[in-house]
Amino acid sequence: MGKQGVGAPLPRREDDRFLRGRGRYVADIAMAGMREVAFLRSPVAHGIVRGVRAPQGSMVFTMADLDGVAPIRAPSALPGFRRTDQWPLANGRVRQVGEPIAMVVAATRAEAEDILDAITLDIEELPPATDMLAHRAGPPIHEGWPDNVVLHSLVEDDISGVQAPIVVRRRLRTARQHMAPLEGRGVVARWDTRLSQLEMHTSSQMVHVTKTGLAECLGLPESSVRIISPDVGGGFGYKGILLQEEVAIGWLARRLEGTPLRWIEDRREGLAGQANCREHHYDITVHADHDGTILALDCEAHVDVGAYSAYPFSACLEGAQIGSILPGPYVVPRYRCRTWSVATNKPPILPYRGVARTGVCYALETTLDAVARAGGLDPIAVRLRNLPGPADMPYTNVTKKIFDSGDYPEALRRAAEAMDREGFAQRQREARDNGRLIGQGFAIFCEQGAHGTSVYHGWGIPFVPGAEPCQARLTPDGGLELRVGVHSHGQGMETTLAQVAHEILGVPVERVWLIHGDTALTPYSTGTWGSRCAVMAGGAVAEACTELRERLLPIGRHLLQAPEAVFEDGAVRAGAASVSVAEMARVFHRAPQNLTEAMQARGLECTAGHKTMRDTGTFSYAAHAVEVEVDPATGHVDLLRYVIVEDGGVLLNPLVADGQVLGGTAQGIGTALFEEMPYDAAGQPLASTFADYMLPGASDVPDIEILHMETPSPISRFGQKGIGESGAIGPPAAIVNAINDAIAHLGREVTDIPATPERVLAALAHPGRPGRGGAA
């Protein structure tokens, strides 16, 4: 509807407060009498806590004090899944460096850290499991397990009869990474004696799930827990996890009723003990015909899931996802994938933007380029042979994923054209003649978003998303309040959801107020994750506003005394006469005597739920294309050009969509070239500050050109698709393909990421050995 509705490129309304420093985060909250909490954390990767001796007179709590508190449990119903108990404070054993052992309270954080320094900790060390391949069989890190396999999943097809002229096998590794939102985790909590309720401010993407998990661990009814998530400085998955610290502080706030408590995670805590993600190993084989047509795909994959199954997504998420999404966007006739999720003495692996997609896209797309090299084929042509065409849509792939709509080959063709693919070979030769190594790389992938009940029911994890709710309320002055259970922390929903409301009701975007991030004020929802909000919360806002519109129409007709009047452009209209939404809201709330009894009975406030027409998810897709220069002396990789062709269906707001893609791509560049959380053989993290853990900086992200296609999804309310994670998926595959294109004539290949200068140099030093790169 005009300039503010669906598709309008409105600047984000929330940016005004963010850019002026007027946002309010957990660490900005101060309460009278507030005290600081700090955690004593395990200095070893595996051990038995024999004793914690606290200095005289200090307030120190261990698990023995936390009576009635249950461990965090995130099971999965997938066959064979082994459950872990993650205690809020160590209960005998510690299984990772950084695991909380004791909780200290003091007037300031510095004083709390002084007490930590003075505690004597007696730990009997046990040998750690640190490598998913070497330690899969044991020794087990959980008592009673036969080995360290959390889950072994199989997608078994008989591929024994496949006779392929091209068979390419690669062993690839993706580094363990650390999610690094600008704002780390943090908690401010107090026990409200009036309401007999724990009020916890915490930096969360999913306040309701946190509430449910916390209530279960603390043995409280859900009415006794209120979770408030104010502005959140980046989530990416790390804010979708129930933390041990939240449980421990929740217990303590109740115990010290009346004393507000605060814990703000510092970077060292975050880096050395939390927010790990992404560590995969692939042994992948593609069987292809002479022309590059895929005949079969065969893979054995490992995921290092760390010590515990994190709530609520569980340790099964990545491993099971690999099996179901490894075939990517392609037509794969035969497919076999065996996946092991292996427990190690490292922090739990958490779902990071893209989740397993970044790894599988890397594995499949780099191997397809190797197929092209093996067959003397163009990598674009190989992909075009194997992508389903627009006439095949909706396409059900080998793992029963239903690609809802789109023209995948066209996305790739546009990317190739934008990169001047035709002229590149000559430029590459000329560059080589001048001693320069340049290369182009491509990757294409699809992203399932907003998948719902039927998909998650199958995983059997602690929550299953249902219909997404929205409460809409017209205020007497004609304003519109939207209450949603999702949380906006960078997604721009205070803008886009207002645009959806405007589309339906015509209320100016400036008069729409989005209320989110508070369990007391919003309807129950699984929250913000899985690229679901544009589709699910957008759909929910549309449903609720449609319901309001249906309630307004009889009021307008009555006030106009025109039974044929229609709702249009934010008013009920009959010829030249009209009555605005604001006027109808005023009459309803402040002059009900002008309405019939029946009109007064139903309020201008309603809750509606939304599900997509089929809950198997929207499938956005994108082609990433990059040109790099490799410095053969230093191994340094420069990104010369980066083009993305993105199809997110109908865009609610193209500016917001671009922002999502750009931010994700910056993170993907980190995965490709910089980010790595190494552990030594003792299970010690080797990066505990940003001097050691390299994030890409502004100067490492080139000007990214985004070209949009907008194929509507047939299953969502406006044809929109989820694209929240897309940007973070493609870069490692595209960039490493470009690196390998630059060095292929030397017979060299990079296989492990990040492609650090050390790994690139190691690859250059080992001709004809496309195996493991060097250690960084």
Place this chain on the structure above:
Amino acid sequence: MKPVAFEHATAATLDEARALLTTGAKPMAGGQSLGPMLNLRLVRPERLVDIKRVPGLRGFTETETHLTLGAATTHAEIEDGRVPDVTNGLMRHVAGGIAYRAVRNRGTLGGSLAHADPAADWPSVMAALGATILTSGGRRLPADGFLRAPFTTALEPGEIITAVEIPRQPPGARWGYCKINRKIGEFAKAIGIATPTRLLAGAVEGPPTLLDRVEDIPARLPWLDPAAQRLAAIAVTRAQAMRDS
């Protein structure tokens, strides 16, 4: 990541600074290296002496042969040309590549030299320029050799850097500077500097080292592993090429 408790004192004069810098005390100017070390509790001084307001530690004097920069001159002041440049742009170029702007706004020339991280820029640049370091003890120490070992300098306990005397380079004298690092602003893995008369390999896990020729690297930097020697040679070669281009 909060420091242990310490006493904080502000020195108004050099004498006061000297008196306050007793055993267990540490001077602080910009605090860009010391601050993180305090927060990580890697250093636990009893007293922190703020010296950046001491007269004489700021400002500059210029002669026909030298520029003398106060030790508390910030990287940003050098980058922005708010102090004179006698190096035909070398120092401005280097300053602009130190960490990122927020660090450059506070971090100081003298602080960087005194901190003596081999991977930092100034210890190498000052050695290559043949600069002289002036101290509160009235000593004049050549920058070449000032960094004795990683995080170890020729300063005596309680002695602070007051100024750096930089020889004026001849007009039009060319230079080359190559810093190899993971990304802009990161600490160097190798630094190469070429002035008309000197070559220097820096960020070498020890004192920045003057060279006659690139080929001297294995002999002059025997403690470096072959990969690091190789990187040092690349940096010096590229600095040379930049100078001669």
